[in-house]
Amino acid sequence: MIPTRASKLLARVLMMMCTAIAVPISFAQGGGNVARIVVWQAKPGMDRDLEEGYKRHLEWHRNNGDLWSWYGWNIVSGERDGYFVDGTFFHTWKDLNSPVSPAADGADAAVHVSSYGDVRSAAICEAVPTLTDLRAQQLVSPLLTFVTSVCNRAERPIRVAHRGEPSKHSGRLPETCLSPPGQRCK
Numbered sequence: 001m002i003p004t005r006a007s008k009l010l011a012r013v014l015m016m017m018c019t020a021i022a023v024p025i026s027f028a029q030g031g032g033n034v035a036r037i038v039v040w041q042a043k044p045g046m047d048r049d050l051e052e053g054y055k056r057h058l059e060w061h062r063n064n065g066d067l068w069s070w071y072g073w074n075i076v077s078g079e080r081d082g083y084f085v086d087g088t089f090f091h092t093w094k095d096l097n098s099p100v101s102p103a104a105d106g107a108d109a110a111v112h113v114s115s116y117g118d119v120r121s122a123a124i125c126e127a128v129p130t131l132t133d134l135r136a137q138q139l140v141s142p143l144l145t146f147v148t149s150v151c152n153r154a155e156r157p158i159r160v161a162h163r164g165e166p167s168k169h170s171g172r173l174p175e176t177c178l179s180p181p182g183q184r185c186k
Contacts, residue, residue: 032092033127040084040117050084050116060108066100071139083120090136096124 042050051074058070072086099105 031090032095034091034093034096035087035089035125035127036091036096037085037087037123037125038119039080039121040086040113041120042082042084042117046116047082050113053112053116054084054086057109057112060105060112061100064100064104068095069136069139073144080120084117089139093126 040050054072061068061070068088068091070086070088072084075081075083075085
């Protein structure tokens with residue numbers, strides 16, 4: 001299927017919503033508002049190997065001059081119990097065009113990470129500024145909530161309420177309206 005303008009827009013909107021719900025990103029850090037998040041599932045009996053392999057892969061990043069911060073968490077409940085999530089946050093789209101040695105990175109990841117786990121999902125997300133408040137220092141929390149939201153097809157506009165104070169004029173929370181092509185928000 002060839003992506004249409006509408007499907008690309010909807011995919012971008014969904015990624016922004018996913019990021020806003022799952023891992024809000026703040027602009028206060030002085031960086032960008034783009035994150036790369038990967039969800040891994042360890043191969044049977046290889047949970048510890050995946051964790052140790054990921055640590056070795058992070059060492060490769062350090063040894064090759066990667067200045068990005070990488071974070072990782074184990075999911076400990078729900079249908080994804082046992083999965084591992086890693087991510088790098090606070091980037092610009094331009095940053096993602098200049099990763100450290102992509103071919104060598106991929107080769108090292110194949111040996112140290114992919115040998116022990118399978119990717120269940122990977123996303124590059126852009127945060128919606130008015131929906132986000134997480135700061136880098138909060139990413140080191142031992143417990144976070146990981147939520148994903150899937151919308152297969154929008155038949156009509158979707159309204160997303162923002163955090164914050166209700167409007168002094170309407171008494172309602174500020175909101176963003178996401179509409180399919182050809183439809184207008186009311």
